[in-house]
Amino acid sequence: MMGKVYFVGAGSGDPELLTLKGKRVLESADVIIYDRLVHPVLLYLAKESAHFIYSGKYPKNHVLKQKNINQLLLEEGLKEQNVVRLKGGDPGIFGRVGEEIATLQSEGISYEIVPGVTAASAASSYSGIPLTHREYSSKVTLATAHRQAGETIDFKGLTENGTMCLYMGVERVESTQKKLLEQGVSSQLPAAIVEWGSLGRQRTVTATIQTMVEVIEKHQIQNPSLIILGNVVSCRNGADWFEQLPLFGHRILLIDTEKIDFETIISYTQQGADVYAIQVGENRDQRFDEVHQQYLRDHYFDEVVYLNEELRTMYKKQWDVFNKRFV
Template sequence: MERGRCMGKVYLVGAGPGDPGLITLKGIRCIREADVILYDRLVSPQLLVEAKREAEIIYCGKGPDCHFMNQNEINSLLTRYAREGKIVTRLKGGDPFVYGRGGEEAEVLAKNHIAFEIVPGVTSGVGACAYAGIPLTHRYISSTVVFVTGHYCDEKKIRWDNIASIETVVIYMGINQAVYIEQQMISNGRSPNTPICIIQEGTTSRQRVLTGELKDLSLIIEKHRVKSPGLIVIGEVVRMRSIISWFM
């Protein structure tokens, strides 16, 4: 990492889905060399131990019902510190470019002529499923997979008629929209008996995995009081968990 004469640089780093061991070597290097670290709610605290003693560490997490710092404020901090000539690491849970607003932040940096790099991470849709013993694809079961956000799923932005036919469906941020997701998948042709899995706090020591059928999705979430962060997986690949489950 080279510091420019006048302008600093921003690294948008994926910290992985929860297990601190899943961050990349480059991601660790970005943490160690940063002057400023802006980190999200789902970043493991163990990763922050890697920061140098004099680094400024700023929490800017967002929860389902509470944003400690809004996106415009985060964008302003990234540009301000870079203009001060500092190396800035923006540490995000999962991957910056998969429901991580990394694209928005990179766009702001580009428009302000600030140097940046993207450091990919393991997104929770991949990592949490792996730790739950669920392969997203399988030669004999599923050759297609789609990632969907549940955050706007009750609006007309998502084509459920297309999604319902895809073999493996992974839904981020959908715990609070379970009733709607269940209704949309079934009304658009998915069998009510399709296997489903809910993964809460995947890849961590607090991981919880619940399985059942699509028609019971919302009931399972309500009965077990599932809270965010959580993933919903829909498809026949869920059955593989009974064979290859390995974590917890």
């Protein structure tokens, strides 16, 4: 008897953007294959026997190449178990879910797709920018800057009374700007660039088509970032609701010798903090050792909250040790 593969959209950034169905499926999974853009605190929802496999992809440096991921899905899906392929955002929006489904179909492996909150929705909402507006925009286009050879986009038509969301667009912003201006799009059309949307480390900068290249360079904005083009950007008026939360911008590491509850973690993200949680000590869940090392290689945290009084006393002067990959 074969298993079943669930393609689950983890949402974009904020762990609470996971859907109720996604949470239920994640809690019952035997194997979880997760991407780099998935917030790994979601793994705290997994049962104790679940196996974690990291498939994170970096620009120009794929940890697991797509063909290997496809093969992995086949191998795990042929076993009698529930497999969750946990993807950032929504699996069906630039998530290559079509290729992975075709692989499963070739072997008759059953699957389900659980949609997630895509970056366009999350980054715009958490920046105070509506994607549609009765006065400014009656349509929304989701596009990627990484286009197939010879493929063209009607920037002029799509931005007229519309909003355009460019995924993974920062690296190719110069060529995008050139195409926009060549097609006669107004150089003064507003643009917003949202980095790490819906996480406490989110940064939102506004510009115009004319200035967006220099603004990105000035602020050293990097992927993952979303570029929003359209007059709806003018609805943003400085720091919006998310950026006004009391802990927004705080990068907090929670540490305990006991397993850290998911509800404890989100009590910080609900206040706007960028949070990660680590259980330490001999009794720690060792499945997370590799997860922690991978995540801390990419992200830093400059505030520590010890949830255990003994730890608080022991390590209050040793934050540097933790910051140098302590598990």
